[in-house]
Amino acid sequence: MTRISVTVDGVDYSDEVEPRTLLVHYLREQLGKTGTVVGCDTSNCGACTVHLDGRSVKSCNVLAVQADGHDVTTIEGLATNGELHPMQQAFHECHALQCGYCTPGMIMQAIDVLNDNPNPSEQEIRVGLEGNLCRCTGYHNIVKAVQQAAGAGAATGSSAGTTSGSTLGGEPV
Amino acid sequence: MIPASFDYLAPTSVADALSALAEAGDDVEVLAGGQSLLPILRMRLNAPDKVIDLGRIKELQGVSEDGDHVVIGAMTTYADVLASDLVRQHAGLLTDAIAEVADPQIRHRGTVGGALVHADPAGDVGAPALALDTEFVITGSGGERTVAAGDFFQDLFETAVGEGELLTAIRIPKHTGWGHRYEKFVRVSHQWSIVAVAATVRVDGGTIAEARIGLTNMGSTPLRATAVEQALVGKAATDEAVRDACAAAADGTNPPSDLNGDSDYRKHLATVLTRRAVLAAAGG
Numbered sequence: 001m002t003r004i005s006v007t008v009d010g011v012d013y014s015d016e017v018e019p020r021t022l023l024v025h026y027l028r029e030q031l032g033k034t035g036t037v038v039g040c041d042t043s044n045c046g047a048c049t050v051h052l053d054g055r056s057v058k059s060c061n062v063l064a065v066q067a068d069g070h071d072v073t074t075i076e077g078l079a080t081n082g083e084l085h086p087m088q089q090a091f092h093e094c095h096a097l098q099c100g101y102c103t104p105g106m107i108m109q110a111i112d113v114l115n116d117n118p119n120p121s122e123q124e125i126r127v128g129l130e131g132n133l134c135r136c137t138g139y140h141n142i143v144k145a146v147q148q149a150a151g152a153g154a155a156t157g158s159s160a161g162t163t164s165g166s167t168l169g170g171e172p173v
Numbered sequence: 174m175i176p177a178s179f180d181y182l183a184p185t186s187v188a189d190a191l192s193a194l195a196e197a198g199d200d201v202e203v204l205a206g207g208q209s210l211l212p213i214l215r216m217r218l219n220a221p222d223k224v225i226d227l228g229r230i231k232e233l234q235g236v237s238e239d240g241d242h243v244v245i246g247a248m249t250t251y252a253d254v255l256a257s258d259l260v261r262q263h264a265g266l267l268t269d270a271i272a273e274v275a276d277p278q279i280r281h282r283g284t285v286g287g288a289l290v291h292a293d294p295a296g297d298v299g300a301p302a303l304a305l306d307t308e309f310v311i312t313g314s315g316g317e318r319t320v321a322a323g324d325f326f327q328d329l330f331e332t333a334v335g336e337g338e339l340l341t342a343i344r345i346p347k348h349t350g351w352g353h354r355y356e357k358f359v360r361v362s363h364q365w366s367i368v369a370v371a372a373t374v375r376v377d378g379g380t381i382a383e384a385r386i387g388l389t390n391m392g393s394t395p396l397r398a399t400a401v402e403q404a405l406v407g408k409a410a411t412d413e414a415v416r417d418a419c420a421a422a423a424d425g426t427n428p429p430s431d432l433n434g435d436s437d438y439r440k441h442l443a444t445v446l447t448r449r450a451v452l453a454a455a456g457g
Contacts, residue, residue, distance in 0.1 A: 002181060019181030019224065020214075041174050043212055044363075046278060055252070055281040061211050062282065065181055066228055112277060130362040131276025 009077025046132030049105035098136035176214035205287025247286025299395030300387030372450035410455035
């Protein structure tokens with residue numbers, strides 16, 4: 001076992017993990033942060049996307065030990081005081097989901113797209129989301145939601161974690 | 174899918190990494206960005222006793238300038254190379270190719286050095302590295318040595334990096350002012366290249382003065398289309414002249430046959446994509 005210290009959604013954790021533990025499994029099973037889901041488990045679908053030091057990564061393709069000393073933001077860290085992040089609000093208003101399984105990763109990647117480019121064209125949004133698969137929507141309303149969020153200035157606050165994150169299974173420092 | 178158990182080491186210097194590598198024995202894997210290695214470990218195609226993570230070694234990260242060369246640390250991420258003005262200005266072909274690698278999340282983690290040492294012939298950085306006459310800096314316990322691009326890729330997933338050695342940097346001769354284009358053919362977004370062509374061209378007064386062309390997934394290693402390079406010299410940068418020269422793009426190649434296309438189809442694609450890449454490079 002290896003001891004790691006990670007900040008997740010604004011809360012500092014220190015935990016023992018096996019080196020082979022994937023970041024997504026650490027988040028879900030040790031910290032109880034099940035908002036981040038496992039989709040394809042082959043690093044194709046993007047459902048497990050989180051931010052590592054403010055940049056999007058597929059958390060099924062990162063070891064928890066690689067996140068030692070770093071800052072992770074998950075879908076659970078976006079809302080502040082019960083108020084949805086502008087990207088979450090835009091997904092809600094534009095009905096940018098059907099089954100919802102891809103949504104956590106889609107929202108995290110959509111925020112990353114706007115962090116890189118606050119005013120993307122439709123094509124730039126589609127290219128920016130190419131690592132996230134949705135089998136329900138045909139992407140149409142997802143693109144609309146990102147456009148709406150861009151208009152609302154959603155490019156900020158991607159790593160603004162809450163200070164009341166779940167500590168289930170984790171050991172808050 | 175969860176990897177088999179392994180011991181994990183995260184050295185913070187090249188010297189410490191080399192010592193760890195020397196002590197690790199035979200059954201060790203070096204972890205760069207992990208975007209190819211972790212899927213391999215998860216699918217248990219490999220189950221090493223030890224994994225040495227280079228991610229904490231700052232000296233392996235970053236892009237710099239050294240006279241006539243651009244130097245890229247082996248652990249520089251795709252995203253950081255993509256954002257580099259130095260690379261864009263002096264080795265724009267690499268920028269073009271990296272923009273086509275996988276997706277943004279993978280580009281945030283994956284490293285140029287990791288991809289080159291992994292040496293998947295369908296990977297997108299080998300062909301531009303080859304076309305740009307990149308020098309590979311390999312470090313072992315005895316010090317550094319430099320290997321020419323043509324000697325680096327040895328076979329499927331095999332490079333000149335030996336046991337106990339690490340690729341520490343690549344040095345790209347500046348191709349300032351050269352036009353460039355990476356033409357990648359895939360059927361679905363962020364797929365591995367079925368075939369891709371990396372072309373960089375120096376045009377002088379409407380005539381192609383020099384051309385460098387690398388082929389992705391046309392054999393067990395990235396390949397240079399030297400016959401086309403020679404045929405292009407002195408030709409006008411017109412569709413007709415370039416089309417004739419590019420007809421030889423698949424000469425000497427041995428591309429795989431798989432569900433995406435058979436070998437002959439890939440050879441045809443290579444000629445078409447080479448023409449498109451050269452024309453775009455000559456025009457830009």
